Amino acid sequence: MRRINNILSLVLIAGITLVSCSEDQSPVADDLSVPSEVLAQIADLGFDIETQIPTKIDEGYLVEGDIYLTDQTIAEMGQGRSIATVEQYSTDNLVNAGGGRVITVYAPEESSGGGRGKKGSSGYSPAMIAGLDLAIARYNSENLSISFQRVSSSSGADIVMTRLSKRDERRGVLGSAGFPTNSGDPYGEIKMSGVLESSYGLSTAGIATIIAHEMGHCVGFRHTDFFDRSISCGGGTSNEGDGGVGANHIPGTPTGATAAKKSWMLACTDGGDRPFNNDDKTALNYLY
Numbered sequence: 001m002r003r004i005n006n007i008l009s010l011v012l013i014a015g016i017t018l019v020s021c022s023e024d025q026s027p028v029a030d031d032l033s034v035p036s037e038v039l040a041q042i043a044d045l046g047f048d049i050e051t052q053i054p055t056k057i058d059e060g061y062l063v064e065g066d067i068y069l070t071d072q073t074i075a076e077m078g079q080g081r082s083i084a085t086v087e088q089y090s091t092d093n094l095v096n097a098g099g100g101r102v103i104t105v106y107a108p109e110e111s112s113g114g115g116r117g118k119k120g121s122s123g124y125s126p127a128m129i130a131g132l133d134l135a136i137a138r139y140n141s142e143n144l145s146i147s148f149q150r151v152s153s154s155s156g157a158d159i160v161m162t163r164l165s166k167r168d169e170r171r172g173v174l175g176s177a178g179f180p181t182n183s184g185d186p187y188g189e190i191k192m193s194g195v196l197e198s199s200y201g202l203s204t205a206g207i208a209t210i211i212a213h214e215m216g217h218c219v220g221f222r223h224t225d226f227f228d229r230s231i232s233c234g235g236g237t238s239n240e241g242d243g244g245v246g247a248n249h250i251p252g253t254p255t256g257a258t259a260a261k262k263s264w265m266l267a268c269t270d271g272g273d274r275p276f277n278n279d280d281k282t283a284l285n286y287l288y
């Protein structure tokens with residue numbers, strides 16, 4: 001446990017250091033930096049660009065640690081609106097569950113010598129897959145109008161889990177996702193580190209918590225502490241704002257997020273297990 005905490009502290013410190021280095025100076029101009037005009041657009045949408053400076057990742061940008069935006073999604077988003085500061089929030093767009101919808105999830109598995117699956121760094125270890133399965137089981141045990149099912153092929157899957165680049169895994173990115181589409185589909189991709197067990201020593205439950213968090217974004221959950229990320233991340237007060245996607249209070253959930261309640265949608269993880277608490281369950285059942 002101690003070792004896990006130490007390693008995680010290192011990761012958090014790495015993230016914080018990156019930010020504080022850049023706070024005093026203009027952002028370091030390497031190939032991870034986001035063009036200033038894009039930074040301005042992201043800030044206009046209401047995202048926090050100061051506590052955690054957006055970085056380039058694949059074809060887009062990683063914002064607030066785990067939100068993935070592209071030029072296209074930025075262009076599609078409206079201007080920021082004002083939002084209240086109470087607990088449990090959803091985006092404006094939600095998944096259209098109809099009378100009940102099964103959301104399929106595909107994650108490539110590491111090949112174990114000659115079998116099917118992806119070789120080397122593009123697939124997930126059995127520990128990561130076990131975490132995904134536990135995350136799915138947690139949602140399904142709530143008997144919501146959406147349920148999740150892991151499938152063995154990416155073709156037609158609603159959500160595809162893909163490995164982060166080695167570089168992003170090394171610099172401590174854990175995972176990222178986006179929000180539901182205008183047409184009522186879940187966001188289609190979770191970019192997830194494949195080293196949560198091998199590098200950080202997380203338990204299956206800890207891995208499940210992080211994957212369930214990204215799945216939560218895909219179906220429309222904002223961070224429980226989006227109005228003040230310092231609740232779970234530490235550091236100074238930091239409001240993520242409307243983010244151009246909405247932050248609608250979910251009726252029946254209390255005001256004032258606390259780290260002690262360990263919501264699965266808190267902005268920052270401590271690597272521990274955060275199964276759905278009663279407020280999380282209220283929020284899930286309200287939306288779905």
Ligand SMILES: [Zn+2]
Nearest residue numbers: 066213223267
């Ligand atoms: Zn998140």
